[in-house]
Amino acid sequence: MQTAPGSSPRIAVVGGGIGGLAAAGFLRKYGLQARVFEQAAELTEVGAGVVAAPNAVRLLRSLGGFEAFERTAVPLTAAWQFQRWEDGTVLSSESLVPACEELYGEKTYSAHRADLLAAVRAGVPDEWVTLGARAVDVTPVGDHYRIDLADGSSHEADVVVAADGVHSIVRERFASPQEPEPSGIVAYRSIVPAASAPAGALDPVHTLWLGPDHHFVHYPVSAGRQVNVVAFGPAGSTTDDSWSAETSVKQFRAEFDGWDPRVLALIDASDRVGRWDLLDRPPLPRWSFDGVTLLGDAAHPQFPFYAQGAAQAIEDAVTLAVTLSTTPEDPAGALRRYEALRLERTARIQEVSHGRVHVNHLPDGDAQRERDARLAIGDPLRQNGWIYGHDAEQTARRAEGLEG
Numbered sequence: 001m002q003t004a005p006g007s008s009p010r011i012a013v014v015g016g017g018i019g020g021l022a023a024a025g026f027l028r029k030y031g032l033q034a035r036v037f038e039q040a041a042e043l044t045e046v047g048a049g050v051v052a053a054p055n056a057v058r059l060l061r062s063l064g065g066f067e068a069f070e071r072t073a074v075p076l077t078a079a080w081q082f083q084r085w086e087d088g089t090v091l092s093s094e095s096l097v098p099a100c101e102e103l104y105g106e107k108t109y110s111a112h113r114a115d116l117l118a119a120v121r122a123g124v125p126d127e128w129v130t131l132g133a134r135a136v137d138v139t140p141v142g143d144h145y146r147i148d149l150a151d152g153s154s155h156e157a158d159v160v161v162a163a164d165g166v167h168s169i170v171r172e173r174f175a176s177p178q179e180p181e182p183s184g185i186v187a188y189r190s191i192v193p194a195a196s197a198p199a200g201a202l203d204p205v206h207t208l209w210l211g212p213d214h215h216f217v218h219y220p221v222s223a224g225r226q227v228n229v230v231a232f233g234p235a236g237s238t239t240d241d242s243w244s245a246e247t248s249v250k251q252f253r254a255e256f257d258g259w260d261p262r263v264l265a266l267i268d269a270s271d272r273v274g275r276w277d278l279l280d281r282p283p284l285p286r287w288s289f290d291g292v293t294l295l296g297d298a299a300h301p302q303f304p305f306y307a308q309g310a311a312q313a314i315e316d317a318v319t320l321a322v323t324l325s326t327t328p329e330d331p332a333g334a335l336r337r338y339e340a341l342r343l344e345r346t347a348r349i350q351e352v353s354h355g356r357v358h359v360n361h362l363p364d365g366d367a368q369r370e371r372d373a374r375l376a377i378g379d380p381l382r383q384n385g386w387i388y389g390h391d392a393e394q395t396a397r398r399a400e401g402l403e404g
């Protein structure tokens with residue numbers, strides 16, 4: 001599909017999560033317009049935390065959402081602090097101050113997901129967003145696309161950006177009809193008020209307790225008013241991959257029976273406990289199809305063990321905006337170049353995130369002792385420089401010949 005030279009394509013973004021809103025914000029920054037269709041009745045995020053590493057933070061700054069984000073996000077002083085499950089022995093801890101900013105020009109923050117969503121949303125005009133708009137199909141019609149919504153209405157667009165998450169209907173329609181597979185791993189999450197949190201849990205540290213078949217992560221969010229807890233274990237026989245599924249504190253506690261009292265205290269202080277199955281999808285060989293493309297979890301869902309899913313969605317967003325703004329008259333070409341700039345990097349992050357499960361969940365024994373010895377001499381801040389040091393906007397601008 002080609003639009004007339006100089007004209008802007010009609011861009012529809014399906015999904016108003018972190019990826020979809022970042023896409024809309026960056027499209028606006030690069031002089032294009034978009035319409036976002038979000039199925040929920042309001043723009044909101046589940047009660048959970050997120051770590052924003054420098055590769056995400058520099059894009060938030062560029063998008064204009066950084067100041068709002070900084071008001072409640074917690075600058076972390078240490079990350080990858082691995083502790084032993086039964087007594088909290090610190091196996092390793094990476095100090096971030098001042099190394100993170102010195103190496104990558106930005107700090108690493110922890111934040112409530114709602115605060116990250118608000119930051120990416122800041123640059124998107126309200127009138128661009130249609131709420132309560134669940135897309136049920138996207139169909140090529142001549143040289144454009146028709147998006148059918150659940151309420152029976154339909155909308156036309158020249159470009160469709162599917163940012164509709166791991167269950168993307170657009171991915172299913174255009175890229176792969178395969179359903180995501182349950183991974184056999186379940187995630188528990190809760191938010192604990194600061195007043196109920198045990199000593200140490202409010203330290204600005206991304207802390208990971210490792211134990212047999214399980215690991216348990218926490219860090220402060222919401223300007224230190226809350227602690228985010230997310231923990232992983234075997235899924236067992238029940239499966240539910242919706243973000244809204246819940247379980248009881250009792251069941252969460254039973255899963256971590258015998259762990260350090262500080263872990264149990266965080267579980268006991270939980271009000272509501274979310275429980276959902278992590279889904280597994282291998283990298284796609286391609287994700288742009290003429291005027292349709294995928295973005296964020298719709299394109300490359302990943303295990304959360306590198307805390308990079310949202311960051312990669314934001315990197316996708318800026319890359320897409322740069323390529324589309326370079327050749328608005330040839331959106332299909334722009335979408336192919338967007339995919340080419342993103343495919344290898346996102347597949348690599350999917351793969352390394354996947355590889356962590358086994359390492360994090362080793363039973364006590366020789367392999368666990370070898371792992372702990374490796375952790376003690378590891379330097380994830382520098383070893384992951386290819387992730388944190390990447391500037392997706394600059395990379396795209398250079399590839400498109402916008403800067404040298």
Ligand SMILES: Cc1cc2nc3c(=O)[nH]c(=O)nc-3n(C[C@H](O)[C@H](O)[C@H](O)COP(=O)(O)OP(=O)(O)OC[C@H]3O[C@@H](n4cnc5c(N)ncnc54)[C@H](O)[C@@H]3O)c2cc1C
Pocket residue numbers: 014015016017018019020037038039040049050051052133134135136163164165166168169187230295296297298304306307308309310311312313
């Ligand atoms: C336990 C856990 C911890 C994580 N921790 C981190 C972290 O620390 N750092 C990090 O960077 N990432 C983290 N992630 C990953 C991150 O949450 C996701 O990668 C990110 O939310 C993806 O954003 P998205 O916009 O692509 O998809 P989503 O957040 O899933 O948003 C999709 C949006 O599309 C809407 N939608 C869906 N279908 C339709 C439809 N048919 N029509 C209209 N709208 C639709 C949904 O309502 C939703 O608003 C974590 C993930 C998990 C599971």
